[in-house]
Amino acid sequence: KITIDNSLARWTEQDTGTTGDSEETVEELVTILIQISAKDLFTEPALDTLLVAFESLEAIPNVIRVDGVPAIYRDQFGLEDIEALKDEMQHSPYFQKLFVSPDLHYMAFLLLLDPNQLGHSDKQVLASITEITQSLEKDGFAVTTVGPIVMNAELDRLSLQETARLFPLSLALSTLILFLLLRSFKGTLVAILSAGLTLMLLMECITMCGYSLNMITVTLPPLIWVLSLSSSIHMLHRFHALHNQQDTLRTAIQKAFMGTAFPNTFASLTTACGFLSLRVSSMAPVQELGLFVAIGMLLTVAVNLSVTPLLLAVIKPKPRPASSKRTNAKPINIYPRAALTTAVTIALLTVPGILRIHADSNPLSMFSPESPVHQQYTNLSKEVAGVCTLETILKLPTSWQDPGTWPVIEKVVGVLNARSIAVKTISPLDSLRLLNQWDHGDGVEGYQLPESRREAENLIRQVDDVTRDLIKSFSNEDNNEIRIVTFVNEMNSEAFLDYVDEVNHVLAALPDGYTGYTSGMVLNIVQEQKNLVTQQYQSFGLAFSVIFLCMLIGLRSWRMLLLSIPPNILPIAVVFGVMGYMDIPLNTGSIMVASVVLGIGVDDTVHMLVALSRATRLGGNSPTVMRDTIHTMSSVLITTTSVIGSGFLVLTLSSFTPLLHFGFLATTAIVVALWADLQLLPAILLRTKGMKWNHE
Secondary structure, X not given: OOOEOOOHHHHOOOOOOOOOOOOOOOOOOEEEEEEEEOOOOOOHHHHHHHHHHHHHHHOOOXXXXXXXXXXXXXXXOOOOOHHHHHHHHHHOOOOEOOOEOOOOOEEEEEEEEOHHHOOOOHHHHHHHHHHHHHHHHHOOOEEEEEOHHHHHHHHHHHHHHHHHHHHHHHHHHHHHHHHHHHOOHHHHHHHHHHXXXXXXXXXXXXXXXXXXXXXXXXXXXXXXXXXXXXXXXXXXXXXXXXXXXXXXXXXHHHHHHHHHHHHHHHHHHHHHHHHHHHHHOOOHHHHHHHHHHHHHHXXXXXXXXXXXXXXXXXXXXXXXXXXXXXXXXXXXXXXXXXXXXXXXXXXXXXXXXXXXXXXXXXXXXHEOOOOHHHHHHXXXXXXXXXXXXXXXXXXXXXXXXXXXXXXXXXXHHHHHHOOOOEEEEEOHHHHHHHHHXXXXXXXXXXXXXXXXXXXXXXXXXXXXXXXXXXXXOOEOOOOOEEEEEEEEOOOOHHHHHHHHHHHHHHHHOOOOOOEEEEEOHHHHHHHHXXXXXXXXXXXXXXXXXXXXXXXHHHHOOHHHHXXXXXXXXXXXHHHHHHHHXXXXXXXXXXXXXXXXXXXXXXXXXXXXXXXXXXXXXXXXXXXXXXXXXXXXXXXXXXXXXXXXXHHHHHHHHOOEHHHHHHHHHHHHXXXXXXXHHHHHHHHHHHHHOOOOXXXX
């Protein structure tokens, strides 16, 4: 019953950033651009073929209207006089770069979709469009289709692909690693059944709550799988150790349960807090990942406190044969000075990289260069229409048909057209010019505004219903609020946002009675991605505060809390440094790394501190006791790190660039966190005599 939903609206805030107190009365356009090229588009066979495709596009449900050369050929020229049509397209300012390129080698169809139905029927709409464009390709035309639902479809395809590919890989790799490290088939089976039950409960929870998976939350199955496995590993290691000491099965289970219940619960709660900090993101998919991983960790606690001990009692894993190599292995040496020097050196080396971190707000960066969508946008000619649209909404003191408003409208249009990234800007005044040209029959010279409001109203009154509906789509019912659409050939964040900032500056300085704002689907996504830096700081700050507050409550020692901070901050510093040096931008994947790694990394710190606390309470505060404890804990920490790392490492195989970055950075951080817990934390404790604390 789980569905996939990657509609682009879910990646943006609901607030469109409008200005003023009145409600928005002009809906955002949802457009699809179909760009067509051929050796000669203006021949009778070519136009007849294009007209058939055009009318098929018009018949698709939820397509409000389709605009392009075939409509003009049919409605204005009566399917005759192709040379006159060609001359009109080549010289009319209205059609140039909107429906045809200057050299007439490219033609564009613009489809306007019903925004109220977006997300409900976009798959059917895109399937119909694809069928029609494939027919054109068979007839020898080169066709490129771009637009929001095209991106949605590719994200849905990738989501299904990654779900079917990544989870089986994560399951197989983590199971193999677990079996090799535990050397117990039955013990591995206990961990698998516990993790599987946790995952099934979480998926049922998602279904019951009515949520869908997306390109971010498809990571839930492998993430919950490995995180739940790592929690079971601590109990299994404890159980095997006790069972090897000739304890009975029942006694070994009881002692293993009592010995791991607190650190496992505490560690799972800190991980849940780390993921919950992702709720500060304004992107719904990131919020949902944080929420459901946190729920998954709570389910992990419930399963490990109830089902895992029962599975041990039923499956009855046998004691592992003691390995002479493991028994006689040399204890891990701790070199406090070397560990501290290494940590400081690494931290200093990360600083230049951290200063180079930047956010990438280009929506195309979500896709690999080999993906169909990326190639479609890359191959799109920049001579007609554009890769996306920017909408500018103007609120006027009177009707836009009043000549008194035209200078202000023209000023805004002039600013919109001033940058090279703007291919074409269309306002209601362009429609008036075209109607005036047709009415007077003066050719291109007649492409001018009428002389009065009355003449403008008469021009609109005389047109057919189709043309009148097109003009009305650019204004509200009262005609005092208009839409200006700019076709833009660039989605690079810096260029696009600089362009928008310049437009907003002009809108802010409009005369009294005029207000305006910029909007559009792509703009909302770009702005959301641009806010990732701020959201990263907020998410990490919240995770840091909540997690270390939990540690303070659990450890009951300010000293221990302060000493545990460096080993958990170093992996995050390394991640940020790697991002800067490798030019990995902040995106929907990398924004999650700091909070997630902090939540997971603290787990090993908690288990290590609890083990050291017990050891020093029983054997005294000496380097030997600490070294022996670390030697004992190293195997379980290496096992959990290997299992969790395998889950994140699998994500590096993703075709979704943010997930690939997330998997690589998280794996890097977890490896550094293991070194920090086995070397840096003990070094700090030895140097500061940190284990001399109140055990009460």
